[in-house]
Amino acid sequence: xxxxxxxxxxxxxxxxxxxxxxxxxxxxxxxxxxxxxxxxxxxxxxxxxxxxxxxxxxxxxxxxxxxxxxxxxxxxxxxxxxxxxxxxxxxxxxxxxxxxxxxxxxxxxxxxxxxxxxxxxxxxxxxxxxxxxxxxxxxxxxxxxxxxxxxxxxxxxxxxxxxxxxxxxxxxxxxxxxxxxxxxxxxxxxxxxxxxxxxxxxxxxxxxxxxxxxxxxxxxxxxxxxxxxxxxxxxxxxxxxxxxxxxxxxxxxxxxxxxxxxxxxxxxxxxxxxxxxxxxxxxxxxxxxxxxxxxxxxxxxxxxxxxxxxxxxxxxxxxxxxxxxxxxxxxxxxxxxxxxxxxxxxxxxxxxxxxxxxxxxxxxxxxxxxxxxxxxxxxxxxxxxxxxxxxxxxxxxxxxxxxxxxxxxxxxxxxxxxxxxxxxxxxxxxxxxxxxxxxxx
Amino acid sequence: xxxxxxxxxxxxxxxxxxxxxxxxxxxxxxxxxxxxxxxxxxxxxxxxxxxxxxxxxxxxxxxxxxxxxxxxxxxxxxxxxxxxxxxxxxxxxxxxxxxxxxxxxxxxxxxxxxxxxxxxxxxxxxxxxxxxxxxxxxxxxxxxxxxxxxxxxxxxxxxxxxxxxxxxxxxxxxxxxxxxxxxxxxxxxxxxxxxxxxxxxxxxxxxxxxxxxxxxxxxxxxxxxxxxxxxxxxxxxxxxxxxxxxxxxxxxxxxxxxxxxxxxxxxxxxxxxxxxxxxxxxxxxxxxxxxxxxxxxxxxxxxxxxxxxxxxxxxxxxxxxxxxxxxxxxxxxxxxxxxxxxxxxxxxxxxxxxxxxxxxxxxxxxxxxxxxxxxxxxxxxxxxxxxxxxxxxxxxxxxxxxxxxxxxxxxxxxxxxxxxxxxxxxxxxxxxxxxxxxxxxxxxxxxxxxxxxxxxxxxxxxxxxxxxxxxxxxxxxxxxx
Numbered sequence: 001x002x003x004x005x006x007x008x009x010x011x012x013x014x015x016x017x018x019x020x021x022x023x024x025x026x027x028x029x030x031x032x033x034x035x036x037x038x039x040x041x042x043x044x045x046x047x048x049x050x051x052x053x054x055x056x057x058x059x060x061x062x063x064x065x066x067x068x069x070x071x072x073x074x075x076x077x078x079x080x081x082x083x084x085x086x087x088x089x090x091x092x093x094x095x096x097x098x099x100x101x102x103x104x105x106x107x108x109x110x111x112x113x114x115x116x117x118x119x120x121x122x123x124x125x126x127x128x129x130x131x132x133x134x135x136x137x138x139x140x141x142x143x144x145x146x147x148x149x150x151x152x153x154x155x156x157x158x159x160x161x162x163x164x165x166x167x168x169x170x171x172x173x174x175x176x177x178x179x180x181x182x183x184x185x186x187x188x189x190x191x192x193x194x195x196x197x198x199x200x201x202x203x204x205x206x207x208x209x210x211x212x213x214x215x216x217x218x219x220x221x222x223x224x225x226x227x228x229x230x231x232x233x234x235x236x237x238x239x240x241x242x243x244x245x246x247x248x249x250x251x252x253x254x255x256x257x258x259x260x261x262x263x264x265x266x267x268x269x270x271x272x273x274x275x276x277x278x279x280x281x282x283x284x285x286x287x288x289x290x291x292x293x294x295x296x297x298x299x300x301x302x303x304x305x306x307x308x309x310x311x312x313x314x315x316x317x318x319x320x321x322x323x324x325x326x327x328x329x330x331x332x333x334x335x336x337x338x339x340x341x342x343x344x345x346x347x348x349x350x351x352x353x354x355x356x357x358x359x360x361x362x363x364x365x366x367x368x369x370x371x372x373x374x375x376x377x378x379x380x381x382x383x384x385x386x387x388x389x390x391x392x393x394x395x396x397x398x399x400x401x402x403x404x405x406x407x408x409x410x411x412x413x414x415x416x417x418x419x420x421x422x423x424x425x426x427x428x429x430x431x432x433x434x435x436x437x438x439x440x441x
Numbered sequence: 442x443x444x445x446x447x448x449x450x451x452x453x454x455x456x457x458x459x460x461x462x463x464x465x466x467x468x469x470x471x472x473x474x475x476x477x478x479x480x481x482x483x484x485x486x487x488x489x490x491x492x493x494x495x496x497x498x499x500x501x502x503x504x505x506x507x508x509x510x511x512x513x514x515x516x517x518x519x520x521x522x523x524x525x526x527x528x529x530x531x532x533x534x535x536x537x538x539x540x541x542x543x544x545x546x547x548x549x550x551x552x553x554x555x556x557x558x559x560x561x562x563x564x565x566x567x568x569x570x571x572x573x574x575x576x577x578x579x580x581x582x583x584x585x586x587x588x589x590x591x592x593x594x595x596x597x598x599x600x601x602x603x604x605x606x607x608x609x610x611x612x613x614x615x616x617x618x619x620x621x622x623x624x625x626x627x628x629x630x631x632x633x634x635x636x637x638x639x640x641x642x643x644x645x646x647x648x649x650x651x652x653x654x655x656x657x658x659x660x661x662x663x664x665x666x667x668x669x670x671x672x673x674x675x676x677x678x679x680x681x682x683x684x685x686x687x688x689x690x691x692x693x694x695x696x697x698x699x700x701x702x703x704x705x706x707x708x709x710x711x712x713x714x715x716x717x718x719x720x721x722x723x724x725x726x727x728x729x730x731x732x733x734x735x736x737x738x739x740x741x742x743x744x745x746x747x748x749x750x751x752x753x754x755x756x757x758x759x760x761x762x763x764x765x766x767x768x769x770x771x772x773x774x775x776x777x778x779x780x781x782x783x784x785x786x787x788x789x790x791x792x793x794x795x796x797x798x799x800x801x802x803x804x805x806x807x808x809x810x811x812x813x814x815x816x817x818x819x820x821x822x823x824x825x826x827x828x829x830x831x832x833x834x835x836x837x838x839x840x841x842x843x844x845x846x847x848x849x850x851x852x853x854x855x856x857x858x859x860x861x862x863x864x865x866x867x868x869x870x871x872x873x874x875x876x877x878x879x880x881x882x883x884x885x886x887x888x889x890x891x892x893x894x895x896x897x898x899x900x901x902x903x904x905x906x907x908x909x910x911x912x913x914x915x916x917x918x919x920x921x922x
Contacts, residue, residue: 052510335839350854353821363845365864368836372864378819378851379858 008141010066012042015148023151024120033132037147046141056326056358057268057297059142062240067182067212069151070095070174088166089113091154094173096183098152102171110162111197116153116186126157130188134218134246140270143244146184146216153186158195160222167198167230167417172215174235176208187217191225191253198228200417203243204263205236212240213264219247219255223277226254228416232424235263237294244270251277251306258415259286259315260424261296268297275302275309275337286315287411289428290323290355297326302344304337304367313344316411318404319355330362331372338367344374349381349407404428456714459684466655469526475499478627481526485596485630488603498616498626505620511783512812512844513752515688515725523690525628527655569594569633569649571662581645590674591636592647595663598634605636609667613696613733613760621692621754622729625661629694632662637672637703646902651680653713653724659690666696668703670736675706677905680713680749686722688751689714693728701736701763706744708901709757710909713749715916718807720779723751730757734766734795742769744900746909747782748916756814758787761795761823768797771897773909775916776809776841785815785832785847790823790856799830802894805841806917812844819856826853832862835893837886837917887914 015038024030046063047054091113092102098115105113119127137144154170172185189199203213213235221227227247235241241264249255261267273282288296302311317325327346348357361374381403389399408428415421469480478499482492507518569580569592585592591602598606616626633649653660668674680691691713697705707730716723726749732741743757759768770786788797803811811834819826834843845862867889875885891898891910898906 338839348851350851350856353854355854357849357851359849359860361845361847361860361862363834363843363862363864365834365836365844366842368839368841368866370836370864370866374845374860374862376847376849376860377858378849378856380854 006045007063007066008042008045011145011149012038014066018149022149023117024124027120027124029128030120030124030131034148037132037137037144040138041141041144041148044138044141053299053328056324057266057295059242059266059268061266062142062212062242067180070097070181070183071177071179089168090171091115091169092171092173093152093183093185095175095177095181096152096172096185099173108164110159111164112155112157113168114155116155116188117151119155126190127155127188130190130218130220134220134248135216135244135272140244142214142242142268143216143270146186146214146244150184150186150216153188155188155190156197156199157190158192158197160192161194163195164197167200170199170201172201172203172213174203174205174211174213174239176206176236177211180210180212182212182214185213185215187215189217189219189227189229191221191227193222194224195222196226198230198416200230200232200420202232202234203241204232204234205239207236208238209236210238210240210265211236213242215241215243217243217245219245221247221249221253221255223250224252225250228256228258230258230260230415230417230420232260232420233263233267234427237263237265237292239264241267243268246272246274247282248274248276249280249282252279253277254281256283256416257285259284259298260415261286261288261298262427264296265293266295268299270299272301273303273311274305275311276305278306279308280306281310283311284313284315285411285414287408287424288315288317288325289408290317290319290325291321292323293321294323296323297328299328301330301332302342304331304333304340304342307337308339309337309341311342311344314411315346316408317348317357318351318408319348319357320351322352322354324356325358327357327359327376328362329360329374330364331374333365333367333370333372335366338369340367340370340372342370342372346376347407348378349404350378351380351404456684458681458712459714461683465529467528468524468655468658471524471657472521473523473525473628477525481628481630484526484528485599487599490607491599494611494616495627498623499628501617502620502623502627505623507620511754512810512814512846513754513781513783515752518690518725520624522657524655524658525661526630527658569647571631571633571649571651585643588641588644589638590641590643591634593634595629595632595634595665598665602634602636605667606634606665609665609696609698613698613731614694614729619729621727622694625663625692625694625729629661629663632664632693634664635666635674635676637668637674639669640671642672643674646675646677648677648679651678653683653689653691656685657687657689659692661691662693664693664695666705666707667698668700668705670701670703673704675708675902677708677710677902679710684714684717684722688716688723688725690725690727691750695728695730695757697732697741699732699734699736699739699741699766702738703736704740705732706742707732707757708905709745709747710905710912711745711747711749711753712912715749715778715780716751718778720751723780724749726750726753726755728755730755731760732758732768733760734763734768736763736766738765739763740767740769742771742900743786744771744897745773746897746901746912747772747774747784748912750782751780753782753784755784756786758789759797760789760791761797762791764792765794766792767795770797770799770801771900772801773804773894773897773913774801774811775804775913776806776811777916778807778809780809782810783812783814785813787816788818788828790817790819790826790828792823794825795823796827799828799832800896801830801832802897803832803834803843804837804890804893804917805834805843806837808840810842810844812846813862814846816848816850817858817860818850819853819858821852823853824855826856828856828858830860832860833893834862834864835890836864836866886917890917
């Protein structure tokens with residue numbers, strides 16, 4: 001049977017051609033991981049909406065044709081979109097390649113921030129138990145694509161007991177290009193026993209060009225470690241953004257994740273947290289604000305593997321235009337995970353008659369001594385409250401904006417990095433609530 | 442908590458309806474083929490259109506695959522090893538009145554506590570009794586027919602009210618709807634038919650009692666209820682089956698149609714044989730139930746108490762088409778030992794200002810696995826739709842599981858959808874309090890469980906509510922400790 005050549009076969013071909021030159025090619029374990037991933041991708045293919053996990057998200061536009069590696073850049077790109085100057089390490093990638101002139105890596109004792117390529121060249125040992133181990137390539141075809149072909153990314157490694165005072169900022173900037181291209185950022189965050197850090201990951205780029213970002217982040221937290229991870233996605237609204245993040249949280253460690261999704265035509269974020277040790281805790285919060293024909297899908301999975309774990313989750317969405325949001329939150333409590341306490345909430349605000357929300361908060365519980373709750377709501381701005389504000393002399397647009405901000409602030413205010421909090425709030429002001437007759441920007 | 446002796450005593454208590462009756466049965470040969478479908482149709486003296494309808498469904502079924510997405514596990518079903526038709530042998534030309542019904546059959550129903558004799562008028566419930574594949578008796582028919590209400594077995598309806606059946610059959614659950622509905626459409630044997638004409642409020646509860654008696658048979662009943670403009674009816678069904686080592690298949694289809702201002706209340710107490718403690722035997726209860734609120738201001742309410750069956754796979758649903766129509770779903774599902782249940786509802790909001798309420802209470806004990814799966818969809822035109830869902834799970838014991846898979850799809854910003862779910866075990870403090878007041882551990886658990894289910898039980902007609910509470914106590918026996 002002469003089947004048409006499929007995208008996955010083209011990626012397989014590319015892998016075969018380039019495998020010897022990919023970073024870490026000399027490391028047998030990484031070679032095996034990459035081989036494994038590309039085979040999974042080749043045999044399984046890209047997801048279709050016939051699969052439960054992709055039922056509401058058609059990833060077709062991101063997988064119908066292969067995306068080429070980014071074209072070479074001549075000259076220094078502008079620093080636009082790289083975020084304001086702030087203390088702490090700052091590592092920027094332009095079209096997936098490190099941009100030293102946009103980066104600043106002040107020395108911090110007991111901690112290292114490096115490109116993944118460097119880390120694989122110099123000291124790959126700490127990466128071996130984490131890289132390609134936490135995100136299951138078998139279940140996520142785009143993660144498999146990243147694992148097999150990634151060329152660079154970042155490693156943040158904080159040693160035992162070290163507390164990083166300033167946030168580490170990783171910026172992935174995709175500039176517009178004549179031809180569509182892909183970037184495959186790969187991030188590993190390693191916090192040893194008792195270490196603490198805050199990491200901000202920004203995916204950003206100006207409008208224009210249907211580029212694909214398929215990112216994978218793997219987080220390993222040692223006993224009692226603490227990580228605050230902030231992800232802000234403000235890519236081109238014509239682009240595709242797929243992100244698989246997995247965290248493994250050891251005994252007594254705490255992981256908090258803050259996801260802000262504003263960009264991309266199609267975005268999908270899979271966040272999986274395994275509370276692997278007793279008393280581990282995680283807090284996941286997310287905000288998605290969509291307009292036009294944007295589609296954003298957030299899948300979260302929290303696996304309570306050990307007793308006395310705590311998880312808190314709050315995702316909020318504001319939808320305008322013909323946008324569509326998918327939320328699928330799963331809490332899995334294994335039989336060993338007695339005394340689990342889990343709470344999950346998803347709230348959606350629909351501003352337009354053509355916006356659509358599919359939400360699916362799932363609980364799978366195999367232990368009995370637990371307290372697990374979830375809730376989901378979908379609704380519009382409260383008419384009574386709007387009326388009240390207008391009766392007080394606040395113009396309707398202003399009142400709407402006020403209410404939308406009030407709705408979003410619960411998530412925005414929880415972002416632990418002040419300048420991210422401020423830029424997110426500012427971005428919300430210029431986007432949501434903006435009407436043809438709208439007031440101030 | 443409870444002493445080992447009481448636990449043992451309770452754990453060894455058996456399914457009280459597990460007896461089988463020695464009734465002369467007439468059965469079709471094993472297996473399924475066009476011949477069998479024709480045979481069933483012939484046995485029932487059906488008109489040609491009915492036979493054709495069945496055959497069409499059968500042919501479609503052949504092209505379908507058994508669904509595997511439910512959160513339940515079971516071995517393959519051999520559809521050629523099932524007897525698709527079994528009926529208590531008629532004496533002579535069939536019973537004309539209750540006096541002619543086989544006394545063994547009457548005795549069986551007496552044993553089940555179902556009053557078939559019209560003399561038990563105090564019960565005030567009209568009963569259609571279905572054994573295996575046929576309806577054996579329907580009570581209060583005359584009184585109902587005086588008001589224009591048709592309440593009879595499905596076979597009789599096909600023969601005597603063919604036009605009504607033909608107009609509505611398969612309009613809510615099409616013959617090709619899903620694998621089990623298609624199978625049912627091909628081989629359905631009997632069931633109840635109810636038609637309430639315009640403006641009539643049915644004066645008594647209508648009830649069907651389903652009993653699987655013969656071994657190796659499947660029961661495929663079909664129920665169709667139509668309420669015309671302004672009419673209302675409350676309908677109850679109950680089910681039991683004898684204990685057998687082999688699994689038996691029960692694949693029913695229920696269709697409800699409510700026109701303008703009409704109301705249907707459908708209550709189920711499902712107590713099919715759940716299998717033994719090791720999970721041997723028991724009924725596979727794969728049922729398609731759906732109601733269509735076609736008219737303005739119509740209301741369909743499903744209340745179910747699911748305590749039996751080895752595996753339950755059912756989602757009583759409402760299609761809220763008419764403006765201001767209301768759909769309700771109240772459910773208590775209990776799994777113990779190795780029972781599995783994947784149950785919930787679908788509320789499809791199409792019309793304006795439609796409202797739905799979902800209250801689901803799942804109780805898992807032993808090694809039982811209980812899943813709530815639901816869909817709330819607010820379609821684009823469903824201006825001002827409203828849904829409230831609450832799904833709570835109670836876990837008793839360390840080896841059971843409770844799962845929740847709610848899907849909420851909202852396409853209209855004026856829709857308000859709320860979903861809440863919680864999972865927890867019985868509070869130690871609550872138990873302690875009740876025990877120090879002198880209640881035995883079992884009574885304490887029963888009290889708490891009944892409180893947990895109260896919102897659903899209060900929706901049940903009184904007779905059923907009492908039965909349901911007792912049933913719950915029986916189902917959970919032996920799980921405390």
